[in-house]
Amino acid sequence: MSPAAAIDGAALLARLGDRLAGIRGRITPDAGMDKITWFRAGGPAELLFQPADEADLAAFLQALPAEIPVTIVGIGSNLLVRDGGITGVVIRLSAKGFGEATAIDATTIRAGAAAPDKRVAAVALEAGIGGFHFYHGIPGSIGGALRMNAGANGTETRERVRSVRAIDRQGRLHVLSNAEMGYAYRHSGAAAGLIFTSVDLEGEPADRADIRARMDEVQHHRETVQPVREKTGGSTFKNPDGTSAWKEIDRAGCRGLMIGGAQMSELHCNFMINTGAATGFDLETLGETVRERVFGTSGIDLHWEIKRIGAFAPGREVVPFAG
Template sequence: MVLPAVRGRLTQGAPLAPLVWFKSGGTAQWLFEPRDADDLADFLRDLDPAVPVMALGLGSNMIVRDGGVPGVVVRLGKAFAQVERLDDTSLRCGGGASGILVSSTARDAGIGGVEFLRSIPGTVGGFVRMNGGAYGREVKDVLVDCDVVLRSGERRTLAVADLGYTYRHSALPTGAVVIAATFRGHAAEPAAIGAEMDRIAAEREASQPLRSKTGGSTFKNPAGHKAWALIDAAGCRGLTRGDAQVSEKHCNFLLNLGSATSAEIEALGEEVRDKVKAQSGVTLEWEIQRVGVAK
């Protein structure tokens, strides 16, 4: 495969396991870390349209299958991780900025309403694409618009109404990369914002296995149900397959206890789905993205 020239870094056969929270999975055929938005747009414009493109953030909500990811994986680095205050209630955030950085900057600027982003272990690009949410709030509640580079290399600004948001889903086109977003909150006292962020952090620490190799919430909450409660009722708490385990602390989390393969983690998730379906009649939907090819 002949690829366009770049100013950033292009690596063939790059291991992805170190870049995702589960610490499992294969390699990227090519990993592209663009120097800036123009570098990304030029590359995608000149890249053979048949080559698949996937954006990778912090890898917190993802299973990379053991056979790796064909095509190009785009990872946004420091050039895309800036957060700046626009006015008394708005922030401009790079697609590679973390939820912690966004919420902390908002706190220091006296902008409330985005504290929940403190609890989303990902980047702006990822949670704009997935309509990330927690503690009763979602990205669609605070997003004004986002800048994307389409698979064709075209740059476009999309308003929140253009994104077709539903629960943990958007209508962003395949291969599009979110490079920036504008969030709007409301004026608030930094001390009050900080207290709410601390409350969220403490609640997460108490209820979730944050210090384990995990992928975050595995399944979406079905209408009228909590996924963890259905999993618990089906007797899946602590269930294992190889080194993959259903967390005993929060059973909507899967864990890699050591050297689990992505195949084991995904198979354990499918076993949980089967058991929940048999016990309650509810079909759980994956929230974690599963990408790449099986080995």
């Protein structure tokens, strides 16, 4: 992506003027995305909007001119923001308006898209609903899990989704079935512009002691083999067919590889970490370097699992490796 025009949130907010009358959510110009992403790196969002609830989100989108770009982010755990920042509006669902998770019957959990995955696992445990232990080890929100078909420990989100509520760019409500989400490995085929607001998830009755034991296994595995206390975005690359990304990264000699303040973790080499002062440029350059070296060693073209958004800073463009 080429460098964007200079970020000027105050000017954009002034331009929108009375269009936003009645909007109840929080609007922040020139919002620092490095305070949101778990990498703690990247440029600002021109405007950051946190809607009060689903109706407020719909009203905002109806009022927003069609030519202003909209970017959706979650809690920032699987996100790399480039140093040039993000033009237009970044929407981040608030915990207050979208963060609840509740068991609505013996096998169903209704969760807001901003609910942390771990919160859903905890609600399932309390209600005696099995099938959600894997969320205990995923450091993200349910909205991101829906978009990325997040999975771990042999289970994926698509196995649990019953129906999803979403708002489109024009502020219209959609209710999608599991089939309409178009799931594949770490991917949903649902329209990119849809903003997921809540989901009904289906499990099965289970003994709480068994659920707790499985959650403890997930937690132990995560703390043992993943750099959970570092500034990281989780798994950097998707697993290729027939092998694991970390094995190929290790084979290519990239365990511990550093560029600037960015490093492939010594503990789990498919985790990229900010050692202290990494920029978005450092992190993305490291990822593309790893892709090139893995391809040279094994002929495997790794695909990013971390979502990269925004514009490059002038003179700091990262050229994607083309195998």
